[in-house]
Amino acid sequence: MRDCGAAAPPDQAALDVLCPMHARLDREGWIVHAGPMLAKLDARSGVVGRRFADLFELRRPRIDDRVDLLMDGGAVRLRLRLRQPPATGLKGVFVPVAGGAVVNLSFGIALQEAVRDFSLTAGDFAATDLAVEMLYLIEAKSVAMEASRKLNLRLQGARIAAEEKAFTDTLTGLGNRRVLEPLLTRLIDAGSDFALLNLDLDFFKAVNDTLGHAAGDHVLQQAAGIMRAETRDSDRVLRLGGDEFVVILEGPVDRARVDDIARRLIARLEEPMRWEGRPLEISASIGAALSRSYVTREAGAMIAQMMDDADRALYAAKAAGRGRHVVHDPSEGG
Missing domain, CATH: 1.20.5 (Single alpha-helices involved in coiled-coils or other helix-helix interfaces)
Known part of the structure; x- marks a missing residue:
């Protein structure tokens, strides 16, 4: 490191204010003075007394870091990069003066990163x-x-x-009618095996008529909870309106599984519910259709046919005495 104890030119203080990121070089390229902002770039090792080329990699003009070659020319624009991490890119202008040169630098587009990396504040920059x-x-x-x-x-x-x-039934928290078609379409398009169960609550109207809608709402909420409990997380329970529900059992699913779940649902729903100390007795009828029974896999046509077949199976269950389930048999036709 070179001794740079010579007195500063009389305009140095003004230059530090106007160009806080400048350096004065002697004719051999040693830094003899650094503005206060430039000094922050290497505050630990110091800037003054070091070769300019040791601190900065000169990228343009390409003169192998020989800044002394610029001393006898005019002003030159520079592109540089700090040699030490974080290797910040800089722009500059090199101006020869008596006894050496002045190099004024700026961060350009790297400004935001430089403020962070070198802990700069607004006070480090020139006021203008x-x-x-x-x-x-x-x-x-x-x-x-x-x-x-x-x-x-x-x-x-x-x-x-x-x-x-x-898409949610506010009373029960189940999905509502709007969920049904998109859900079935997704399953059909994916080629999934599933069953569709139409479920109506038997004797629900009698509860509403004798005890009022509050009791009826209680029944619907309890029934929704039972259906959730008796089906898997991958299955879906929807309330279409009134006392009408749909249960979608995702596959693999066959007749035996539908029979088992339908019987369990009916048995649970026939257990008396309590309302203000009084027992409420209902039951359920279920009609089901299995996706594997259908040749067509065109979603719209298949949904319409499955819903129609499940409805007919439901009416057959009610006609047989309620509290029953019927699975649609495609061999019966109609």
Whole structure:
């Protein structure tokens, strides 16, 4: 490191204020003075008394870091990079002066990273430097983007909540009629094996007529809970309206499984429910259709046919005395 104890030129103090990121070089390329901001780039080892080429890699012009070759020319634009990590890129202008040169530097597009890496503040920049305004703009943009991100999250949450509400039966918390067709379409398009069970509560109207709608709502909520408990997480229970429910059993599913679940559902629903100390007795009738019974896999036609066949099976269960289930048999036709 070279001894640079010579007195500074009389204009040095002004230059430090106007160009805080400048360096004065002697004719051999040694730094004899550094502005206060430039000194921060290597505060631990110091900048003054070191070769300019030891601190900076000169990328343009390509003169093998021989800045002394520029001493006898005019002003030259520079592109440089710090040799030490984080290897920040810089822009500069090299101006020969009596006894050497002045190099003024700036961070260019690396400004935001440099402020972070070297702990710079607005006070490190010249008062007229547009970089200060750029810092404020960057900060304002960051604040605006964060506010926009939070707003988007709130809007997304509101949209999801609205969609969930639109597809949810508010009384029971089950999916509603709007869920049915998209759900069946997805299963059919995926070639999945499933069963569709139409379930009606028997004697529900008598509860409503004798004890009122509050008792009826209680029955519907209890029935929904029973259907959830007796089916798997992969199955779906929907309330279509009134005392009409649909249970979708995802496969593999066969007649034996449908029979087993239908019997368990009916048995559980026939257990007396309590309402204000009084027993409420209902039952259920179920009509079912199995997807494997259908040749066509065109979603629209298959959904319509399965719903129609499950409805006919449900009416057959009711006609047989209620509290029963019937699985549609395609061999019977009609």
